[in-house]
Amino acid sequence: MSQPPFPIRTECPPGTCVCDRDALLQAPGGDVRILMLTRAEEKKMLERLENLGSLTDLRRMQERMEQQLGIHLSITQSPHEVRSLRGIAILVHEQPGLCRKTRQAIPAAIKKSMDAHPQITFDLLDESGLFGGS
Numbered sequence: 001m002s003q004p005p006f007p008i009r010t011e012c013p014p015g016t017c018v019c020d021r022d023a024l025l026q027a028p029g030g031d032v033r034i035l036m037l038t039r040a041e042e043k044k045m046l047e048r049l050e051n052l053g054s055l056t057d058l059r060r061m062q063e064r065m066e067q068q069l070g071i072h073l074s075i076t077q078s079p080h081e082v083r084s085l086r087g088i089a090i091l092v093h094e095q096p097g098l099c100r101k102t103r104q105a106i107p108a109a110i111k112k113s114m115d116a117h118p119q120i121t122f123d124l125l126d127e128s129g130l131f132g133g134s
Contacts, residue, residue, distance in 0.1 A: 049109035055123035
């Protein structure tokens, strides 16, 4: 098992996660950037996601997560009416090395920001022209 040249996330307890961390470490040419997300770094990232102030902040974080960690995030609205945050789907795509709990915590943190700052939700909906914006 080759170790990357940076500190990596510790293993989850056996049987609690399906992240395939060990398989990722053994795969030649595998994208190990996600393993840079240690528990301390994850906590910082989730705190930032919980404190977003605008859609621009959200898009910037989304871009940084993809560039630095390889985390692909999709944020879409329901094809039907969006009456609440439940009509906004936030999906963290599966990838080897990404912990199941982290995949659940990211959307929860983003929705917390959207709840605290409703303008983020309005701007997100307006991206597709819902409110007549360009």
